[in-house]
Amino acid sequence: MNGTSETGTGAAPTVMAPVGMTPGVIAPGDKAAVLVESLPYIRRFWGQVVVVKYGGNVLRSKDGGPDVDEGEALASFAEDIVLMRSVGMLPVVVHGGGPQIGALMERVGKVPEFRDGFRVTDADTIDLVRMVLVGKVNRDIVGAINIHGALAVGLSGEDANLITATARSEALGFVGDVVEVDPVIIHQLLAQGLIPVVATIGTDETGQAFNINADTAAGALAAVLGSEKLVYLTDVSGIRAVPDDPSTLIHQITADGLDELVASGAANGGMIPKAEACARAVRAGVRRAHILDGRTPHALLLEILTDQGVGTMVSARPEPERGSTAAAAADGPTGHGPPPPVASPVPGAGQ
Numbered sequence: 001m002n003g004t005s006e007t008g009t010g011a012a013p014t015v016m017a018p019v020g021m022t023p024g025v026i027a028p029g030d031k032a033a034v035l036v037e038s039l040p041y042i043r044r045f046w047g048q049v050v051v052v053k054y055g056g057n058v059l060r061s062k063d064g065g066p067d068v069d070e071g072e073a074l075a076s077f078a079e080d081i082v083l084m085r086s087v088g089m090l091p092v093v094v095h096g097g098g099p100q101i102g103a104l105m106e107r108v109g110k111v112p113e114f115r116d117g118f119r120v121t122d123a124d125t126i127d128l129v130r131m132v133l134v135g136k137v138n139r140d141i142v143g144a145i146n147i148h149g150a151l152a153v154g155l156s157g158e159d160a161n162l163i164t165a166t167a168r169s170e171a172l173g174f175v176g177d178v179v180e181v182d183p184v185i186i187h188q189l190l191a192q193g194l195i196p197v198v199a200t201i202g203t204d205e206t207g208q209a210f211n212i213n214a215d216t217a218a219g220a221l222a223a224v225l226g227s228e229k230l231v232y233l234t235d236v237s238g239i240r241a242v243p244d245d246p247s248t249l250i251h252q253i254t255a256d257g258l259d260e261l262v263a264s265g266a267a268n269g270g271m272i273p274k275a276e277a278c279a280r281a282v283r284a285g286v287r288r289a290h291i292l293d294g295r296t297p298h299a300l301l302l303e304i305l306t307d308q309g310v311g312t313m314v315s316a317r318p319e320p321e322r323g324s325t326a327a328a329a330a331d332g333p334t335g336h337g338p339p340p341p342v343a344s345p346v347p348g349a350g351q
Contacts, residue, residue: 049091051091054233093196095200100136133201165178176210219280220277237310293310293311
């Protein structure tokens with residue numbers, strides 16, 4: 001995406017009305033305009049890593065309507081990821097699965113317990129968590145992407161010591177904090193033209209598995225990879241100045257501004273780990289972080305490849321207003337150019 005709008009670091013954020021979409025047939029000229037608008041962003045992000053966190057809450061109902069169909073939501077998300085890869089970006093998918101874990105626990109007669117927003121995870125529960133994240137959600141995402149070709153590879157933080165963790169507290173059981181991220185396996189998959197899909201289970205030095213908050217894990221992975229972008233897909237339009245008022249969607253804010261929102265309570269509940277992860281990530285070198293409603297069809301593409309976007313964008317420092325001439329100059333086609341040809345995952349096969 002292009003720049004952000006603030007008068008100073010930590011200053012009051014610019015609040016804009018949500019961008020709407022008019023259903024119906026798009027005229028050929030409008031289609032062409034959309035493609036032309038996306039061109040500078042395609043050029044800029046060619047060869048750049050984009051970490052995308054896909055949350056289970058994306059499948060919740062929107063504005064009181066029916067629950068989003070899981071198959072349709074996954075199909076739309078997979079199309080966005082494949083298109084990003086097809087135009088030269090290097091997407092890395094990180095996923096949680098809180099609602100799915102809760103549903104399985106209920107099916108087996110376990111009552112979910114939360115403390116300070118974290119799921120209490122005993123020995124039986126960590127087995128259920130691994131079953132859901134690695135055996136169900138991960139496979140569903142990989143399968144949805146691979147409908148479009150042999151592109152996605154599923155793994156968890158346990159594989160190749162990707163995520164090393166330690167217990168967050170004795171009271172929470174096998175809930176872990178990220179100690180270290182070893183990105184070697186991710187770099188290897190990206191170099192082969194593949195799309196890593198990461199389930200957020202980590203292990204300690206003894207091999208004990210831990211349930212890792214997916215928002216935190218995505219932010220840590222994005223920072224280690226030196227990502228251009230970190231994107232959170234969730235069930236709200238972004239960060240709001242007034243949490244229950246969609247018209248107060250904040251389109252642009254700095255990391256210091258996020259800290260102020262968390263401290264004031266404007267960012268609360270499940271938005272807190274996302275806000276904190278975004279702030280840490282941009283301070284650690286991720287160029288920009290985004291929070292948006294993943295239930296909006298193709299929200300990922302709209303946020304990354306259009307001038308205005310559809311969610312909240314976070315930067316380390318104040319930047320020009322999104323869609324402005326100054327933003328276009330600062331964030332236009334910088335000429336990254338096509339990356340070197342990547343090795344084919346199948347010997348003798350083309351991309």
